[in-house]
Amino acid sequence: MNTKQKEPVVGEVHFKSIPLYWEKEKNGVFLGHVLTSGKPGIYKDMWALAPGGGYPGAFPRGFINRLKKTGWWGNKRLWMFSGSFKDAGGTTVDIKPELGPDLVCNCENLELPDESYDFVCLDPPYSEEESSRLYGVPYVNLVKAVNEAARVCSPGGLVLLLHRIIPSYHPNDTVHFKRLKMIANVGVFKIGGYSNIFALTVWRKQEDLNGWLK
Ligand SMILES: C[S@@+](CC[C@H](N)C(=O)[O-])C[C@H]1O[C@@H](n2cnc3c(N)ncnc32)[C@H](O)[C@@H]1O
Numbered sequence: 001m002n003t004k005q006k007e008p009v010v011g012e013v014h015f016k017s018i019p020l021y022w023e024k025e026k027n028g029v030f031l032g033h034v035l036t037s038g039k040p041g042i043y044k045d046m047w048a049l050a051p052g053g054g055y056p057g058a059f060p061r062g063f064i065n066r067l068k069k070t071g072w073w074g075n076k077r078l079w080m081f082s083g084s085f086k087d088a089g090g091t092t093v094d095i096k097p098e099l100g101p102d103l104v105c106n107c108e109n110l111e112l113p114d115e116s117y118d119f120v121c122l123d124p125p126y127s128e129e130e131s132s133r134l135y136g137v138p139y140v141n142l143v144k145a146v147n148e149a150a151r152v153c154s155p156g157g158l159v160l161l162l163h164r165i166i167p168s169y170h171p172n173d174t175v176h177f178k179r180l181k182m183i184a185n186v187g188v189f190k191i192g193g194y195s196n197i198f199a200l201t202v203w204r205k206q207e208d209l210n211g212w213l214k
Pocket of ligand 1: 080082083085093095105106107108126137139140
């Protein structure tokens, strides 16, 4: 019998009494909030929506309307990991050319200039297993993709991430990511049957690092 203990892959630590969740993944350790309820000034909500269309992982129905109603929209919109989603007034990016995105590229390295969008939404695969089973692609390096979103977001603009992880800190965070100030956490799930619950994390990009401290 193999008595060797398996290394834990997820766990919890506390920083100034805020519980933080950590997950060991291929690219290092990812640290995120388990609960941000203790953090003042962060908008919280729970959206129960109808399942989306046929594409695996498609946005739930009503998701876009809820974003607009909550006031999270922009004039120059970028959709990273766009899948089947289309936005005539925005730019879609996906690694799969057959989906017909405006830009076919790996979201770890966007071929787009700095600070060029005021609304950047990411909907990546939610795990390594789902990335391979549902889309047949290697699991994206989430730290790189979130840093890219922060880079192309203009000051005052929003970055929105739909994932199971709520990123708060990583040693490889760029100066752009450090300028993101979390403004909201929303639990999102699909009504009916067995449904995953996701976290929609919303950040606003500050003018500079001093702006973050205000
Ligand atoms: C959860 S689905 C997005 C679904 C989309 N929100 C919709 O409504 O159809 C994730 C998408 O990410 C794409 N993808 C996976 N890895 C990628 C990468 N490294 N760069 C760009 N796109 C990637 C997949 O092809 C897939 O279409």
